[in-house]
Amino acid sequence: MGKATLFKKAVKDISQSLPQFLSICVMAALSVSVVMGLDSMWKTIDDRSRELYAATNLSDIWVSIANPTEMDMWRIRNIEGVEKAEKRLAVNSSANINGRPTLLVYTTSDKNTLDRPYLIKGSAGSSSGAILDETFAKHHNLRIGDKLELELNDRKISLRIEALALSSEHVFSVKDTTSIMPDPGKYGFVIVDEDKVKGAYGGRKPYNQICIRLAEGANESEILEKVDAALGDDLLGIITRNDNRSVSHVASEIKQFKVISAVFPIMFFLVTALVTLSTMSRLVEEQREQIGILKALGYGKRSIVLHYSSYGVYVGLLGAALGALIGPIVIGRTLIDQMRFLLVLSDYRMSINVSNLILSTVLIVMCTGGISCYTCLRRLEEAPAALLREKLPRKGNRVFIERIPGIWGAMNSTSRLVARNTFRNRWRMLMSIVGIAGCTGLVIGAFSLNDMMLNVSRLTYEDVYAYDNKIVLDDKTSENDIHNLALSGTVQSVQETVVQVVSPGGKRRMTIVTIFSPESPLVNLRNMDGNIIKLPKDGVAITRKQAELLGVGEGDTLKIKRADESYTEVEIGEVIYMVSGQGIYMSDYFWEMTGEEFVPNQLLVKWDQKDQSFLDGDYVESYVEREAQKSDFDANLQIVFTASVMLIAFGGMLAFVVLYNLSVLNFCERIRDIATMKVLGFQQKEVRPLVLAENVVSSLLGIAGGVPVGMMISFLLARDFGDDLDLVSRISAFDFLMAAAITMLFTVFVNRVVSGKMRTIDMLEALKSIE
Incomplete structure (x- = not known):
């Protein structure tokens, strides 16, 4: 009978505070949906590729x-x-x-x-x-x-x-x-x-x-x-x-989305936990009297704790269930369908990462039910008689701004009231700032991911390469043949080959080696400072990412396998930065010094007058335009663009829910103060700023706090995004302004909603004695 009564009470309490519980449910659903959506994407590729590898007995x-x-x-x-x-x-x-x-x-x-x-x-x-x-x-x-x-x-x-x-x-x-x-x-x-x-x-x-x-x-x-x-x-x-x-590209796609699915959900869960803490603390505080009654009626501590913990558990489980359904359908299926254009697998049956689903559900229940339990335990330390009495108002103290006469004296009465209330409720204000900072950081990180992907093709095909066409020559075409054609434009001969490379530590990799003359008009190699350099005369240049994979640096030596001969040692003369196209670069002179012959198999051409007859002739096996390469590269990364857009949308939704929830809690805490001021004759336009100004202040501080959070997310993404790309973490002014604009837009909207609630306050109900 007691359990049934407590269950009915729980349903009634949740229905009376439905907006707050709904906001927690939505936050839980968003957190789990992001985890499950991104996980289902990489898990599907991982499972289906492994099945194919096993079925074909891959070497x-x-x-x-x-x-x-x-x-x-x-x-x-x-x-x-x-x-x-x-x-x-x-x-x-x-x-x-x-x-x-x-x-x-x-x-x-x-x-x-x-x-x-x-x-x-x-x-x-x-x-x-x-x-x-x-x-x-x-x-x-x-x-x-x-x-x-x-x-x-x-x-x-x-x-x-x-x-x-x-x-x-x-x-x-x-x-x-x-x-x-x-x-x-x-x-x-x-x-x-x-x-x-x-x-x-x-x-x-x-x-x-x-x-x-x-x-x-x-x-x-x-x-x-x-x-x-x-x-x-x-x-x-x-x-x-x-x-x-093929295998490395599949592994790179999996790794990229593993990184994204590891970095972003952490912030979703942290924000959910913080906002739930604020919400449940307020809700349990409002239940002081009822907790006292339950204790006086003989309900044990365990029963009361389980009762109030169930509030969070019900909402958390519902949110987790919704997230587990929405994530794979909305995020996972969208990304997997885009992956069909890149990867050819036997089928695309969606896989669910069950271990992460269980872990996410446990974390959400801990964030909701665990925090509900914690806040309830704090109240249970008091005696029933103390709980049945109205909590004494907090003793007023001078805030530190009052000790600065120049600032305090210049503030009007409204600003002083806002300042006093803000510093009197420092914990709630801190939770608001941290919650908004987390949401803003998520949006900044998602914008930064989008920027990093856009910069890959720009940095590669605008800053490094300056040709119009990259041409693969027929095997029978010699350099003399090209010279005799007298093509109209700037022509650069290039040899690309794959060689076995061994590092001093014994690491082995098949690496692309690109050979051309040190005077390179169409390839602008850059050092780590971004300055254009020439190829070393007595050594090789290696990309930073390739150097990290081999565990070498400038001044170290590598062993390179020559065709049909033994290894030869070469010194690393320069470490260069290439966002894409990891490998080794050396001059034609040094290549021949190793005992090899410079045999160009590619041409880079910047046309004065395009020679289509040459491109369609027998000398050319295939060719591609630089702009087409740039477009194809962007298309190759389209799935990451899509993921970043989804993360921006989900981060924005989380920001809205957080702002709404915290604003409503702030309003509920101040409802008696607002009613009192209205009874004393204050007008709506005079009362409104007392609450809404705090929302604006917390939003502005949260936006500022979101910058380091976004920088951290951007850094983690750039560091672990795969072996094919060497990304540099950057947050542009546009990223910050867009994230700030989204947050402030939601703040304005939420303030309008709260302002409407102020007009409908029942002053008699708000002011009547709790006793």
């Missing part, structure tokens, strides 16, 4: 070596920790269809079990057939049974499409550095039997890769050293799973 290491012998294979297979090793061919070919797109040809045999295709349609089995990239086939309207002609090693091979499939190595599928966004119209993959390509290679089976699967618990770094030692000078390079472009 752990790919070793580049020309025509490995059986002795090479025996040595690799006998390395401790190597579970399986297989050889294959991986080489680009041209498809004889409209636009002559590139297909990366993989060879396979009945014995191969690694890097298998994920079949979508059809079946594989014929040695004369082909398994084609499903997205490529859709774009070119190719179906099972159609003929496909490839040009491979200057020979033509005719294939019949037997199946359509996906590949773990082409979840993020781009051809080369001219491509930023996947384009199935220009690039895809095809898997053929190794016997089918023999005709293009003089009747022999060609191989250029060894695919390795490691045993569980194997030490990868030790195995890499042993592979290097086993193959010696024949080794061209080693790519680990983490270095694979």
